[in-house]
Amino acid sequence: MTTVDPGTPTWMRTHNDRTAFRLLLEHGPLSRSKLGKLSGLSKPTAGAMIQRLEKVGLIEAMGEVAATRGPNATVYGVRRDVMTGVAISILADTIEAVLTDPVDSDRPVVVLPVAGVERSPEHDVSAAIDAACSAAGVARSSVSVVAVGVQAAVDVASDELSFTDTLPGWPQSGARRRIEEATGMTVILDNDVNLAAIAERALGVTRDAESFAYFWIGEGLGVGIDIDGDIQRGTSGSAGEIGYLEVPRSAAALDPDAADFTDLLGGPAVAALVGSPGRPLREALDRVAADEPAWTSVADRVALALAPIVALLDPASIVLGGPTGVAGGDGLSALVQHRIDGVQYPRSDVHGARPHIAVRASTTGSESILLGARQVLVAHIRARLEAAIVA
Structure with missing residues (x-):
């Protein structure tokens, strides 16, 4: 990751741009004037932040709002397609999946039956990615990360699963590695109940x-x-x-x-x-x-x-x-x-x-595992995008 020295003009621009990015994620589309007020910076500085974020493809113009005086003001928001992920819940009899983006847009949830289907980590996850992308009308190439909830204990450090009696075809060792090699994506693997707890903390x-x-x-x-x-x-x-x-x-x-x-x-x-x-x-x-x-x-x-x-x-x-x-x-x-x-x-x-x-x-309802996986994905995507902002 690129680093910059604290106190330099480059550091200040990077700090300001990351602040602007977080404010746009938190509040949704903002005008230059509103962004300036929320950030405590001047309109010219806010305008420069918008210009730089737009140039690197993180935000885009999303319409106009009526101004109290003068012409209407353009509002800018974070692009939904700049980075996407797929949240997946591997259940005993079905697989649930949904596409996720930096602003956590509502997308259709797909449910795939698994009875009589070939089972393996890479097959289950790849099928879920394809179905979620198709339902959302988004190309699979835009997906760079998946978060997968499984009915098993997950040892992240060793890439090992235990208590896998409801995961036919999934090995005890190397499931995450196999998915990453098959998809070329970053894979976040977690226990289903832990993800449900994450959803409850965030939304319940x-x-x-x-x-x-x-x-x-x-x-x-x-x-x-x-x-x-x-x-x-x-x-x-x-x-x-x-x-x-x-x-x-x-x-x-x-x-x-x-x-x-x-x-x-x-x-x-x-x-x-x-x-x-x-x-x-x-x-x-x-x-x-x-x-x-x-x-x-x-x-x-x-x-x-x-x-x-x-x-x-x-x-x-x-x-x-x-x-x-x-x-x-x-x-x-x-x-x-x-x-x-x-x-x-x-x-x-x-x-x-x-x-x-x-x-x-x-x-949090019947899709709590999927909701938790979405929360994990959104946080991951936002962190990666913000880390890439270097003015």
Whole structure:
């Protein structure tokens, strides 16, 4: 990356241009006068910043606004096509994808079935890129980076995946490398629940939370751990893989056959609890109302699964997400809140601190993983573009 010496005219121009670029991303298209006011710089300086950013192809004129006096003012905005990426969510039965750009424009989300399809990291991701570009009417050549959410623990440093039982055709080692070699693009690979937690922090109910645990309840289970806006992934990327944790003895009262928390609260268990044993989880959840008495049994199991999370992390907030958390909504979160507030310790002589933890339902919907991948992509694209600005 090109560097410039602080205090020199070149450094000052670079600093000003990067400031202008950030303001245009934050506020949308701006006139020279408005950019000057927001940046605290003069109109001539703002005009020079616009001229330089337009010259290097980062911004373009996007129309005019009526001026209080004199001719209408031209407004300038960041070009959507200057750099694009594709956000991808690899699910058990489908692949979701959407094109993303520096201003995070709304683009159509595509859903690709995977049944009977050849599976591999490069095939899955390439197919998703092609579909997202086609839906958005954008050439694949404009894409330079992809962010991919997978149902697995991701060790970024070693490029290794673990807990990959829902990723047929994906190897334990080298998945990111294979995608990069096949596509020629930068690849950001992350755990699906971590991405859902990123979406919740940016767009959901935890925007102002000091810390929170995002509990994904779906076919499988996982926890995204956010502390002051940073996702805690652990040494090998396996932090939060609670589904494979052995259940405590007290779980026998709820399900004597459950060996781990996935047995207790995963897709088949919840489908049975809501009166649709043997049905796919989403289909079962569609058939049950939010006030169904079965949610009481689900809440008992959620509270039990949350006990180690509360004990180890003591988060300010817990978000219930994934298909079951979203379907249960505020009703399920209220039931779980009641159980968390009334926790009793097995030892009668122990008087522990009462947890003051807010339990809330996720508000990012069924595409939370994709939303998180979009957030990661937008931040990456903006950082790369800004780093390239050298006056």
